[in-house]
Amino acid sequence: MNTDATPHDISRWHPVAPSADLRPGANIVAGFAEGQELALWRSAGGAAQAWENRCPHRSVRFTLGQVIEDRLACAYHGWQYAAGNGQCVSIPAHPAMQAPRNVCAKVFGAVDAAGMLWVNLAQDAAAAPPSLADAVPAGWHFCRTLTLRAGAHEVRDALARHGFVAGVAQGAWQGALDAVKTIALILDAQPQLTFVHLWTEASPDSDAMKTLHSAARNLRSAIETQG
Numbered sequence: 372m373n374t375d376a377t378p379h380d381i382s383r384w385h386p387v388a389p390s391a392d393l394r395p396g397a398n399i400v401a402g403f404a405e406g407q408e409l410a411l412w413r414s415a416g417g418a419a420q421a422w423e424n425r426c427p428h429r430s431v432r433f434t435l436g437q438v439i440e441d442r443l444a445c446a447y448h449g450w451q452y453a454a455g456n457g458q459c460v461s462i463p464a465h466p467a468m469q470a471p472r473n474v475c476a477k478v479f480g481a482v483d484a485a486g487m488l489w490v491n492l493a494q495d496a497a498a499a500p501p502s503l504a505d506a507v508p509a510g511w512h513f514c515r516t517l518t519l520r521a522g523a524h525e526v527r528d529a530l531a532r533h534g535f536v537a538g539v540a541q542g543a544w545q546g547a548l549d550a551v552k553t554i555a556l557i558l559d560a561q562p563q564l565t566f567v568h569l570w571t572e573a574s575p576d577s578d579a580m581k582t583l584h585s586a587a588r589n590l591r592s593a594i595e596t597q598g
């Protein structure tokens with residue numbers, strides 16, 4: 372964890388998932404950032420939510436539950452928690468009972484920018500820096516997310532060896548793989564687990580996109596072999 376950063380630092384915002392992976396009022400996506408396990412979802416109105424993946428009742432993973440409009444319902448006893456503040460608002464076994472005010476999901480800062488969902492784990496997270504929106508140029512396309520069994524620093528070193536340079540947003544590296552222009556958004560998921568979200572100016576069905584997929588697999592092999 373970066374202990375030098377302040378809550379206002381761009382380095383505290385982690386690119387956890389492509390925004391398009393989360394459908395309003397529908398699915399729950401599992402995520403990680405700095406070792407923290409996350410449940411990612413959207414309210415019916417589209418507001419992004421990033422919660423600790425643990426129900427405050429009996430610690431069952433929220434990712435096993437379901438989204439019901441603006442609430443996330445736990446799979447075990449069905450307690451429901453509200454988007455935004457994570458407050459428990461319904462206990463189905465006791466429908467007449469007011470849910471205790473101190474029963475609350477742990478909620479982290481979440482914002483959509485540049486086609487990605489970004490999460491800030493700081494308790495006093497400030498508003499997301501505007502430069503996040505510049506992490507990926509307008510009109511670029513998502514290619515894929517690489518899962519790497521390596522630390523984030525090893526991944527940064529490997530990208531630097533491939534000629535990538537750090538971009539405007541922390542975690543955004545610009546370069547090319549097999550001559551295809553690429554931006555790599557690095558997510559420090561766990562000490563030996565890093566996700567790299569690859570974006571490119573190549574269009575989805577182009578030969579360049581196929582080339583990038585292949586180059587990405589080669590990059591993963593190179594990094595994991597060196598690790």
Ligand code: FES
Nearest residue numbers: 426428429445448
């Ligand atoms: S463990 Fe989630 S409602 Fe009981």
